[in-house]
Amino acid sequence: MAHKIEIENIGRILMGQSGETLLESLWRHGYQLRVGCRNGVCEICEVRLINGEIIQHYPEKHLKLNKKINQMTEVVLACTCRPLSDVRVKIEGLKCPGELLVKKLQCDITAIEKLNSDVYRVRLQLPVTASMSAEFYAGQYLDLILPNGKQASFSIGSAPDQGRNLELHIRHVPSGEMSNNIIQYLQSASTVEVEIPKGDCYLQAHKISSDTRLIFAAASTGFAQVKSVVEHLLANQFSNPIYIYWGARVEDDIYLGNLPLQWAAEHTNVHFERVVSESENSPNWTGRIGLLPEAILDDFENFDNVEIFASGSPAMVYALLEACEEKGFKEEHMHSDVFAYAPRSK
Template sequence: MTAESRRIRLDDRGLEVEALPGETLLEALEREGLRMRRSCRNGVCEICEISLLQGQLQQRYPQRLLDGDPCKPSLALACTSVPLTDISVKIKGLKLPGEVAVKKLNCDIASVEVLNRDVYRVRLHLPATASQAMTFHAGQYLDICLPNGRKASFSIASAPDQGRDVELHIRLMPDSEMSRAVLDYLQQNERVDIEAPKGGCWLDARSVTPGSRLVFAAASTGFSQIKSMVEHLLANQVMNPIRIYWGARNAQDLYHLALPEQWAREHANVHFVPVVSEPELCPDWIGRFGTLPQAILEDLDHFEDTHIYASGSPAMVYALLDACEAHGMQESQLHSDVFAYAPRPAKQ
């Protein structure tokens, strides 16, 4: 930080941003990848309003000098305000890098089709209007909202690069009244409410480090989350090594096997390994047997510059984490939504 620059403390976020000499508050925020509501930069629209809690700002238009007061904050326009001192501000609706807004949307149910004996592919058509547009990252999920208020979460199987349709893979589980209720509703109605996007385990092709190796581990319908990530990488021509492991008890549960096989044929950097854990269920299977952790450790002799994205049950994800940590991987190298919704006690 230079002597002429100023600190901008985002009071409700616990973060600090540096404003360069002469730089407006809005310019400083956007340079750091943060986003706020704005329309123009001449102070007329008054959308980019912030609350000044401490410090001093010079607002260029409308021209005035503003002093912060925690008890009675001053309102200023970020697009025309330059910090004169270190400041503390509060900004409603501020988004951190990569953060997107969760919306409740009413979508057309474009199709519901059977992929295998118990997995259905559902396509939803998102609203076209700008106010209802949805932005999501590869790997995030959505909630299906039923009229009785119940919700069910499903990974978005399509990549964000693929337009207004989103794809879901929904397994009909005999012992789950909720899965039946969701599929019944989707098959019998023309529209459905969703809340999206959700989930902190996602991937942005622009953040992939050159030379790093990406490993994807999916169990059962966890393949849907992995599908979104891989298709996003391929759409953006990411050439890093991509290894995909898809595990199931029975080979019949690998319900979309032809797709990852096609990725591997068409892209030299993609390697696909299907794994079946119960040989007695599929005597005709000629592929790998075992568990996902076993298959990955058989193939990888090191974890340097490797990131693993895992989608499946908490038991699978934590078994994979423990197995890889025992062979030198750091916990931070494995990414999964399981860590958020099913955390386990910290190791002693």
């Protein structure tokens, strides 16, 4: 007999099938939670039963709870617990369909190279075993965790379509203790702990409407996030217009400028513009001069069917947003990690 499973803490209801464990029902509907042995020994998949009747294979339990008579909740295990009626439960750490599990993993450091005077490209490789694998969406970031427990966030500069291989673009700030510690550790160690994935500013190619135009605005190492997203789009034969703007103070800061030029040469829907704000410090510069928002506004008469992904400082992102709003652009069509850690002041 089918039964309802009400997940109280997220306000979702799903249908379980007769004989299914809670874990099997959750998996069938695309939900994810932490599991280990899957036979009741490790107790990782704890669920709090609030209401309803269950039977648990191991450790053996037969519970029938009624919240109306103020019965205490009970802890059961999703992997060995089978509902015998409609149940109401609370599940901490549950991931809804489409969400990805955040994991702490030990990655191999496969390469570290200097791209310009202060930016390093760091290549990592995720573990090969299935239980220690990780997924991420194009545009998300990870945290590097040093042995002393301190951590720092960096955009993932590679597309999820590239499997276990990850790429980071890390700017070295010699005056910063944390920056020095990160570079010194990465240059001397063979592995590093990461927490992945992080961030709600990401993109999935199959979810974009066919009439949408995409603008990517990157400042400095914000290009890493743009690189991940664009490579994901190109790997999935995305044909909508893609406009990439990379702004920097000086020419040397556009440390991988040939790569988006190659994208534009090989794909007719890709357009790339480099913008330098301090031309006096770039004596050989012959490209566009000015600020990123100015360049974008010069090129777009309107923002109909436009989604903007902005990667940079809060000052740059909000300057771009305000400039675009003057031409009728709506804030809900701009995507940036800045909105999460530096919300717009009212």
